[in-house]
Amino acid sequence: MDNESLAAAFGGQFDLIVVGSGIAGQVTALSAAERGLTVLLLEKTDRVGGSSAMSGGWFAFSGTDEQAAAGVHDSDSQFYDDLLSVGNQENDVALVRAFLDEQQNTYRWLKSHGAEFGELSISSGQTISRSHLTPIGPLLSKLQNRFVEVGGDIRLGHQVIRLTRDSEGQVCGVIVDLPDGQYEFRAHVGVVLATGGFSRGTDLLKIFAPEQLAAMPYGAKGNTGDGLRMAWKLGAGLADMSHINGSYGSHPDTNEDFHELLTAYYLGAIVVNKEARRFTDESQDYKTLGTAVLRQPGGIGIQIFDSRVRAMSRPGVPLKDIDALENIGHVHRAETLGALAGEVNIPTQELEDTVDRYNEVVRGDRSDDMGRTRLCNGVGHLLPIDAPPYFAYPARTLLTTTYCGITINPQGLVTDVNGEVIDGLFAVGEVTGGFHGAAYMTGTSLGKGAVFGRIIARTAASLIH
Ligand SMILES: Cc1cc2nc3c(=O)[nH]c(=O)nc-3n(C[C@H](O)[C@H](O)[C@H](O)COP(=O)(O)OP(=O)(O)OC[C@H]3O[C@@H](n4cnc5c(N)ncnc54)[C@H](O)[C@@H]3O)c2cc1C
Known part of the structure; x- marks a missing residue:
């Protein structure tokens, strides 16, 4: 289907447009589609997965079957203390609490969608074994296949270059740049930025972390900070920008x-x-x-x-x-x-x-x-x-990553520099700031992408009915 007929097939607009196909974008898109929303997933490069596909595949969860089998007694409160300790108490605690409220459900949801958590390990920032390993490539493929099965549409090679707003200021669509011209796709609930970090975004690194230009650039090729710029242009707040570390x-x-x-x-x-x-x-x-x-x-x-x-x-x-x-x-x-x-x-x-x-x-x-x-x-x-x-x-x-970026509220909606919600705009995954604070605990980036992806799907579904 070409782009015009794709948009026409959905009455000219979708319920939700998700930008970026890493773990955050895929979980958001699939969860929303499973809730009955019409969802378009747009990916800039010619392959799905972003940095998620390159990652180690460690997810941080507590209270899991694997911890129980290994005799590891973890709890949400210990998880909370560890997150704040590694984050130097600079975390947005509302986001940390939202994560902890949903992390066990998300762990089970991932298992029911193909995650095969095997190895359990203690890693960076943890005082107890909390990192769960799953082969990440197969998991992303299963999420993608399921998304298509439930009626979702994925478009590769579709770089979103701008967000559009309606007369009341609500974000209502995106402009995509293609070789044969620019297309607008519209969404009546909103747009989700899941565009990853900017480890490949030299111009943004020059502004926020010039000393990191000496590190070896890594992470997905498409991660140049497009989502951050688009949200920034609409007045989004930014968090943790001084905490970029290789x-x-x-x-x-x-x-x-x-x-x-x-x-x-x-x-x-x-x-x-x-x-x-x-x-x-x-x-x-x-x-x-x-x-x-x-x-x-x-x-x-x-x-x-x-x-x-x-x-x-x-x-x-x-x-x-x-x-x-x-x-x-x-x-x-x-x-x-x-x-x-x-x-x-x-x-x-x-x-x-x-x-x-x-x-x-x-x-x-x-x-x-x-x-x-x-x-x-x-x-x-x-x-x-x-x-x-x-x-x-x-x-x-x-x-490999930049754990900082757009501010969001616990429902996954982007907030502006004054802390007010930007209607119709969501962000999830590495493009967001606030959750980690000063530093990252292993497994919490894939983890937060999945957890907040499911939260956004719920929020979006509540806005449609
Ligand atoms: C080598 C490595 C190992 C890691 N290991 C772990 C680990 O074990 N556990 C853990 O928790 N974290 C790990 N991380 C970090 C983690 O992988 C990332 O932070 C996380 O996967 C980010 O997920 P995401 O969905 O937000 O972004 P990504 O997975 O990076 O996906 C973003 C996608 O958005 C696309 N995109 C960007 N701009 C646009 C645009 N304008 N239009 C359309 N699409 C766009 C990109 O091309 C990309 O495909 C690792 C990272 C690396 C690089």
Whole structure:
């Protein structure tokens, strides 16, 4: 169907137009379609999925079957405390509460729509195992297929360039730029911006986070900040803009086809710079580490560990798969620290001294110069680095995401600079700000995209009836 007949088939307009086909857009579109709304999903690039399709597939949920099976006692209040702690108490608590109210329902909804949560793990920003892993590609395909089954329409290669408003100021449609001209699609409930972040948006990064231009740009190709600009133009508020941080640690040769990020430091590794010196507390969340590593010579941090940590590798599990990274030659191995230093071209004596001092901390003979007392975010006992062979993984900071953006209320409606709702305009996922505050907990970006997507579908359905 061409664009004119597509719009005509729906009486010239849809109930809801969703812009962007990552987890946030897909969950919103499908949930709304399942509620009986006519929904058009527009995607700028020639493939669905955005950064969601490139992601590790970790979702943070509490009170799950997997936690119960593993004997992990989590609660909404602990989840709340962790979110505010990692967010430095700067989170919009109304959004955090809305998320917590819906997260268990969303977890079950995702399971009923094809999520297969297997691995359960403690990760960045968590004081308890709360990250649930599902193969993300298959999940996105199932959501997409189901959306089409229930009558939804997806259009690839459709970049939305402008929002339109009716005479009363309500957002009522979008303008799409196509090779044969510009088309308007209209929606009587409204438009949902699910356009992701702006990790590829150099001009916006220059304004909001110039120091991050030194990080390796990553994330989906289409994530240049279009949604943020369109909402900004209508007066939308912005939140968390000063908290853009790359994630540490990806090998300098990582690429879009094979994304690698290793967090051996949460298992017991230390991180040293090119001078073989530690420079920060490695138990902090990996975005805080990302900024610390950007300030080091050459923007490199080298993870140093021994055979104890190496034995904790989890093949196939993102962030922990040391085997795969050793197989492709990105993890270096040597029988002595001196030989390892030679492998990665850092000073031998300094590395030996650094590891000696760290081992004294682990033995309790001294306090740590960097303030590290735990493995990860306040939990886990430090391990000595003294069981050869030794390993090194040189890694950089990668700008995968920008966890900041448009302000929304707990119903998912965009609010303006004065906190008032912009009628007809919703936003969901990485394009929004406020939920994370100063920093992100692993699994809460896919999580919030899904949770608020379902909330928006409910809000939109209530506005139609
Ligand atoms: C390598 C990597 C690993 C990650 N791992 C995890 C993880 O394990 N857990 C977690 O919670 N988070 C993770 N994240 C972060 C998470 O994946 C993203 O924050 C999240 O997927 C964003 O979802 P989204 O739907 O908001 O945006 P996206 O998935 O990025 O989708 C946005 C879509 O909007 C499209 N778009 C943009 N502008 C327009 C326009 N004008 N018109 C039409 N379409 C447009 C884009 O092309 C894109 O397809 C990871 C990110 C990366 C890069």
